[in-house]
Amino acid sequence: MQDHRTDRKPAHVTETELQVQRQAMAEVRALEDRPRTFCIVTYGCQMNAHDSETLAGMFREMGMSEAPDRESADFVLFNTCCVRDNAERKALGNVTWLKEVRKRNPALRIGVCGCMIQEPGMAERILKQYSFVDLAFGTANLYRMPELFLRMLQTGSRVVEVADENTIAEDLPVQRLRRDAAYITIMYGCNNFCSYCIVPYVRGRERSREMDDILREAEGLMRDGVKEIMLLGQNVNSYGLGLEGGASFPALLRRLDAMGVERLRFMTSHPKDLSDDLIDAMAGSKHILPQFHLPVQSGSDEVLRAMNRRYTRAEYLGRVRALRGAIPDIGLTTDIIVGHPGETEAQFLDTLSLVEEVGYDSAFTFIYSPRVGTRAAAMPGQIAPEVATERIQRLIAVQERRQRERLRRFIGMEESVLAEGLSRRSDAAVSGKGGHGISITFPGSAEDVGEIVRVRVTGVKNNTLTGERV
Ligand code: SF4
Structure with a gap:
């Protein structure tokens, strides 16, 4: 490749x-x-x-x-x-x-x-x-x-x-899925070459859009009445690579915040590129929502090294502490892979202990899936599917318990929720995400969809929150 x-x-x-x-x-x-x-x-x-x-x-x-x-x-x-x-x-x-x-x-x-x-x-x-x-x-x-x-x-x-051009195309027509919320892709591709990941091979090397193009797109969305913008990229933290004039992700966030985008979110971050400046930009902002998706992938230093993640468990935990120190109650979510080639039981237990220690508000958990052409696919020590399945079941059990425990801190708190749609369980309730990125269901009707509603959190149900209108 x-x-x-x-x-x-x-x-x-x-x-x-x-x-x-x-x-x-x-x-x-x-x-x-x-x-x-x-x-x-x-x-x-x-x-x-x-x-x-x-x-x-x-x-x-x-x-x-x-x-x-x-x-x-x-x-x-x-x-x-x-x-x-x-x-x-x-x-x-x-x-x-x-x-x-x-x-x-x-x-x-x-x-x-x-x-x-x-x-x-x-x-x-x-x-x-x-x-x-x-x-x-x-x-x-x-x-x-x-x-x-x-x-x-x-x-x-x-x-x-099929082409291998790695270019950026601006000003293509877009038909948005939602009127109230929109995506803006700020960078494409990835340079990180994590052992298991095919993205750098199929999406190409990192390339960032010019900041002015992004700001212009955000202005257009605000004029259209969009309330929430999610900035997208495989590694938004390294936005700006190859651009001139001091373009960086914190600088971009500060500009968007100053423009008054009502709600601003982003995805995905690499822990090694999560800078103090980014945390400062978030902590000092009015519009960046207090949530962070910080994929850890494993709690074991040996596995992190084999994955080519370029941070240690201690460094990752240091970033979590810095985030929580600057933005109390920040909603923290992650991705975890079990069964990377060579992962021992002891190394898996390191992941379980990290999940206990951090207490994520939500986690996407995956069994390692070999992708032809990646380094991990050719590594010795491929894990048997039944071992990986048993491990992920234990991981999910710990994560779900910790999630329920952690989500209770929101009870009694008020959240601004952008209502996304009617609840799947009732026509008399709507669901949407609060500022901390957690789904909240509360009494409402189809008229609320697309609106920002003030809600007081009253309980935790099925790993999401329930609430009442304020
Ligand atoms: S896991 Fe993420 S950071 Fe690593 S190579 Fe894939 S896209 Fe890049």
């Missing part, structure tokens, strides 16, 4: 190339015989979810509307993830299932895009084994979707094209 490490200034997609895409969108719109509806099936993280918003924006510009479901769409696009093996198998399984739908609807066209397509050999595999896929492209040439889509329609043949 190609090593993308560099801190060169990132290249931007040229205006001429963007003009080609605008022209392609207009040409698709003018075609008599073209797909009228689309459906995007998204797997994976928020970065992918936001990519799907951009793809939807481009389909709209091509005169297409969103179908209610994939069975009734004229064009179905799978935006895939390859971070874990099961996400990849699920995506390929669903693509194959759609082949059956096409027997009933021969006009249906099928596309596949996203991280999976960037994997070495995947484009060839799509061409050979998935002959019913009409269009495939990766993350690096996502902005060229209109041109590729037009070519597919005009030639009537399959278009499979």
Whole structure:
């Protein structure tokens, strides 16, 4: 696999190339015989979810509307993830299932895009084994979707094209999923090469958007009435690499805070890049929400070294103390992997003790999933699935108990909740996230959705909070 490490200034997609895409969108719109509806099936993280918003924006510009479901769409696009093996198998399984739908609807066209397509050999595999896929492209040439889509329609043949460009495309149309909250991607790719992770290989090296472009996008969202902005990147803490003029993540946060974005969140951070300046920027801000997602991955120094995480358990705990010292009651969440190659029982117990010690408000726990081409996939000491399964069950039990204990500190506290939707359990209740990033359910109706509601926390239920309106 190609090593993308560099801190060169990132290249931007040229205006001429963007003009080609605008022209392609207009040409698709003018075609008599073209797909009228689309459906995007998204797997994976928020970065992918936001990519799907951009793809939807481009389909709209091509005169297409969103179908209610994939069975009734004229064009179905799978935006895939390859971070874990099961996400990849699920995506390929669903693509194959759609082949059956096409027997009933021969006009249906099928596309596949996203991280999976960037994997070495995947484009060839799509061409050979998935002959019913009409269009495939990766993350690096996502902005060229209109041109590729037009070519597919005009030639009537399959278009499979993967690039390795690592550029930044500005000003693409976006159709947001929500009116009240929005994503802004501030940087792409990752330079960290954690042993188990395929992201640097499929998303390329780190490249940061110009700060002025981000601020301009945030201004537009505020004008549209967006109340909450989530800044996205694989490692937002190292935002600014390769940019001139002192661009850094704390500097960006301070500028956005000064602009008055009502609620500001970000994801994801790498503990080694969590600086005191970032903590100061958060502590001194009016609008950055008091929450932090700080993936630890393991509590064992040996495993952290094998993972190439470049921090120790003690350093990680030091960062947690610094965060909690500056922002009392900060909502703290994490990611943990069990069963990394070579992980011993004693090393796993270090992870359990760290989870006890920190007391996370929530944790995403995963069994290590080997990804071809990563260093960990070739390491000796692969852990048997039954051992990893037993470990994750013990981890989840500890985390859930600690989570319930920790969440009780919010009882009696008032939170501003951005109501996201009706509760799954009752039409007379709504759910949303409070400032600390924890889901809170409280009495309400569909009219509250999209509004910020003041709520007093009254209890802990199923690892989330319940509350009453103030
Ligand atoms: S920092 Fe995150 S995205 Fe980057 S290599 Fe490590 S796990 Fe993957």
